[in-house]
Amino acid sequence: MYYYESWTQEKIAAQIGVSLPIISKMLQRARDEGILEIVIHDDDQEISALEKEMEQVFQLRRVLVVPTKDLNKELLSRAVGKAAAQFVLKLINNGDRIAVSWGNTLYHMVREFPLKKKENIKIVPLVGGTGNHRNEMHSNQISYELSKKLGGTCNTLYAPAIVETEELKQQISQLPNIAEVLREGEQIDLALVGIGNPFSMSTLERSGYLKEQVIAELKAMNIAGDINSRFINQDGTVNSHPINNKVIGLGLEQLQKIKTVVGMAFGLHKIDCILAALSGRFIHMLITDEATARSILEQKKTH
Secondary structure, eight states, X not given: OOSSXXXXXXXXXXXXXXOHHHHHXXXXXXXXXXXXXXXXXXXXXXXXXXXXXXXXXXXXXXXXXXXXXXOOHHHHHHHHHHHHHHXXXXXXXXXXXXXXXXXXXXXXXXXXXXXXXXXXXXXXXXXXXXXXXXXXXXXXXXXXXXXXXXXXEEOOXXXXXXXXXXXXXXXXXXXXXXXHHHXXXXXXSEEEEEEEOTTSXXXXXXXXXXXXHHHHHHHHTTOOEEETTEEEOTTSOBOOOGGGGGBOBOOHHHHTTSSOEEEEOOSGGGHHHHHHHHHTTOOSEEEEEHHHHHHHXXXXXXX
């Protein structure tokens, strides 16, 4: 009635015999549950040219640039999340094994992901994630939510992302249930990873894994960013800080063996992080916003 026949919400409420707020809530619920999808056909040639330039300059298979002009922070996150969800959905085939890391962009992607049942899909967390802070952004939660949307199954990595000592990391990683999930992470068709900035709006810091002393040490070492909770230098090499040896999850060397890795990050505070990830050739595809993409290309040209 509302979308096909252009009835007003008031007219629908009167026809069905319910209050106006109920109609509004039903329409919103239809969007939230994926019953209703709104697609905007925006063939922006500038954006298309920007994507192709990014692909050529950084030798990437695919780049998705999300137009985000004049959007506030909340709308920006939703726009990137929705575009990322549609992009990723097209990459998923029946029978795929999909691995996910964690972070803000992945959280918004899963939140906007439509209900699309696929056959024999399994989701695996790439890194541990337990605690009392920002649980919705942890890889286990993202894995669970994505498996629900796709009608698949998921594994859970019952371990922190980062532990206190290397010895404890080894002990936990050898526990049968943890070792099994880590082995699953090596048999992956598609990996979805966030690219983090440890010094600005860091998921690791907000989740309580990065203390002030460690952040200061990372700054002194000129860390550029993190992928799967491992810290990398501007040239894409793995940094030598001991914290990298205390992470429970798939290592970057193993990540590079996965045939398709999609990196997701947006915002001008992520420019150096994305450039480092591209330099290390950790990702095959990139999802970002327009302003960030343009800034990345400008910075690449000036160096």
